[in-house]
Amino acid sequence: MDKVAVIVGAGDAIGSAVGRRFARGGYTVCLVRRSVEKAALHVAAIEAAGGRAHAFGCDARDEAAVVALFEGIERDIGPIEVCLFNAGANTQAGALETTGRLFRQVWELACFAGFVTGREAARHMLSRGCGTILFTGATASLRGGAGFAAFASAKAGLRAVAQSLAREFGPKGLHVAHLVIDGGVDSPAIHRRRVARLGPDAPPPEPGSLMALDTIAEAYWTLHAQPRDGWTFEMDIRPSVEPW
Numbered sequence: 001m002d003k004v005a006v007i008v009g010a011g012d013a014i015g016s017a018v019g020r021r022f023a024r025g026g027y028t029v030c031l032v033r034r035s036v037e038k039a040a041l042h043v044a045a046i047e048a049a050g051g052r053a054h055a056f057g058c059d060a061r062d063e064a065a066v067v068a069l070f071e072g073i074e075r076d077i078g079p080i081e082v083c084l085f086n087a088g089a090n091t092q093a094g095a096l097e098t099t100g101r102l103f104r105q106v107w108e109l110a111c112f113a114g115f116v117t118g119r120e121a122a123r124h125m126l127s128r129g130c131g132t133i134l135f136t137g138a139t140a141s142l143r144g145g146a147g148f149a150a151f152a153s154a155k156a157g158l159r160a161v162a163q164s165l166a167r168e169f170g171p172k173g174l175h176v177a178h179l180v181i182d183g184g185v186d187s188p189a190i191h192r193r194r195v196a197r198l199g200p201d202a203p204p205p206e207p208g209s210l211m212a213l214d215t216i217a218e219a220y221w222t223l224h225a226q227p228r229d230g231w232t233f234e235m236d237i238r239p240s241v242e243p244w
Contacts, residue, residue: 012042012189016042018040021214034059036056060087070120082132085133110157111154134176152163162176177234181237184205219235223235
């Protein structure tokens with residue numbers, strides 16, 4: 001059976017980059033996002049480079065769908081050795097403009113979905129006594145900012161979920177880790193936001209001020225590759241020029 005890495009929230013930036021890295025490391029990669037068609041584009045890129053990958057459509061907020069997803073992958077593809085929860089939900093809105101519905105939606109995607117994903121990954125890994133469960137964090141995981149009440153509370157909650165799972169499952173052989181991405185990512189989405197904020201004539205970003213996707217993906221691989229006698233729970237990475 002193939003060794004399998006599951007990426008839940010396999011978007012066009014970090015998620016797909018981590019998928020490519022694990023495919024190069026010999027894993028069959030399952031890319032999961034709400035749109036199976038969008039996931040399939042990254043599957044094609046992995047396969048073109050000689051890797052093995054599958055695309056799945058799943059709303060990570062749907063508990064029953066996530067349970068079925070993991071059961072299907074274990075049955076049809078192979079034992080899951082690595083699981084990354086990377087769903088986004090980065091939302092900026094002033095507190096007075098943040099409705100209860102918006103707050104719940106952000107929490108469901110960034111926190112609740114992470115718990116369900118981690119729980120189901122652990123459910124299948126525990127019988128084998130090994131596995132890696134990774135969670136993508138952000139600056140908001142550590143401190144709230146103006147306009148980020150919903151997002152920061154959800155990401156801080158996800159960090160607490162990761163800590164709890166690490167303490168519960170670490171002694172049983174599962175490496176649970178949380179990676180704080182503290183800075184801008186060199187991705188098309190970030191560049192589009194920058195142009196929208198500064199205008200089309202804005203100067204290019206300062207060299208080295210954005211994190212390359214391959215650099216970030218390598219950090220996830222490093223966490224997974226750690227031996228049991230030296231596991232990291234939390235790794236934070238940022239560009240050298242990022243204030244912190």
